Amino acid sequence: MLTAILLALGTYLAIAGGLWAAQERLIFLPDQRPLAAAGPFALGRLRTPDGLDLAFLHAPPRAPAAPVILYFQGNGGQAADRAGALTPVVARGAGVVIAGYRGYGGNPGAPSEAGLRRDAAAHLAWLRARHPGAPVVLWGESLGGALATQLAREDPAGVVALVLDSPFTSIAKLAQAHYPWLPVRALLRHAFESEAALAALRLPVLILHADGDAVVPAAHGRRMLAVAQAAGAPAEALFLPGGAHPAVLNGGPAPMAAALRFLDRVAPAR
Template sequence: MAWLVGVLLVYGAVCGLLHAYQRSLIYMPDRRVAVPEDAGLPDFRVVTVTTADGLSIDGWFVPPREEGLPTIVLFHGNGGHLGYRADKARVFQKAGYGVFLAGYRGYGGNPGSPTEQGLYADARAALDWLVGQGISGQKLVIYGESLGTGVATQMATERKAAALVLEAPFTSLSDAAASHYPIFPVRLLLKDRFDSLSRIGNVGSPLLVIQGEKDRVVPTRLGKALFARANEPKTSVWLPQAGHNDLMAHGLAEKVVGFLSGLNRPQGTAPPTLDHQGPRRGTAIIPR
């Protein structure tokens, strides 16, 4: 009996620690100030947006090469800062698209600490800034990466867009966390849930879901369940040899550009072309 009581006490203590420090396990920012030039993106400029709760958040922006091409606003994963997405941004820019790397509070020198509602506020401020530049509706592609798929899905329920692209998405952060911590009641403990499954049915934009079949961070079954719940028109790509961080090395950019180039491309507009030099760095992930 004493042994059982000891085990229960330890279990309860671990649950308490998980609850108290959960956001440090979910969000893993690189807090150093980052600028486009240091990441090899000299054509991008820093754009500062103001959130509804008064924070000034830096993002990086480059306009499209041609008026007929949309701007991709990218909501990144849980780790690093905007510079970690430079390879992806560079490929989309060279394909002719505008690119807005949306910043988060607490990342890359931005003030504040990340939370689910905070990231939504940051995303809305970025999209509002783009509206001010005349970029919305069919001129906008909402793109989410890993944890950012939760942000992107929420934004796609609030804004009209030419497309929604979800890279390595989950049904909810609760489901993703439960797959890593099956013996703990994470669904009861989590404060930030990013419940995309309950929201995807409210998205009316064309959807692309792309994920690696060997993803050990977000189980592929979660991406497939989210895709099954989504409305048409929708397209899925399951890369058989890709994991979570190496999608660029397995053709992610080609699949995304191919999908986007088929969306109401104006007559006389040349199809985008890709830089085939390949990625030099990986992308950040949701918690391992």
């Protein structure tokens, strides 16, 4: 009996240790091919506060007073993968910046929560310098939703709205559902807490989520909607029957149509 207990304990500790050691490979799934211009998007470069030169994509607004959308992708692929989906936003006259993360798209550095938050802040600073006074909409996809929400709380000047595509409340809560028998919160080095940040905001928020999402269950999106509404934010949502993760890339035309209607109301391209 004691041998069986020790064997089970050893197995448990080995799995927990493996999760702790491998979490960066589980959380961050970058396409490291060098980023290139795509569609209406030109290649841009900026320097982060910790000295990394990052490539990203951007398309200018049609008019100086038009809004600029700062888009944060999810944990997989690279910025160019989102260019096609975001072209309708550019066609409406808004500017769009698709952030380039460290360790993604040929960029230097290794991704981490702290690093990606620095990257997000650097992109917002670049946007403000390039388009002074432009209304800013932060749009986050999955993990990028955590970056967008945290950035809106920490540096809200000029930010007029949030779009959250397939958001999770936190990495810890998402991972705990997959590994209910592990002390996930104690093991994680990357929190990506979205719920607490959203609770502090009063911005207009649009949440897009597919009920068929097998990566981030739609319950997370519904919880985020409830949090925003409880905070007094003008929040709305589209929950798609079926669909997949993330909503805009894999949910057909309805999510982008909802996003464009939302942008026309909260940040029209004049």
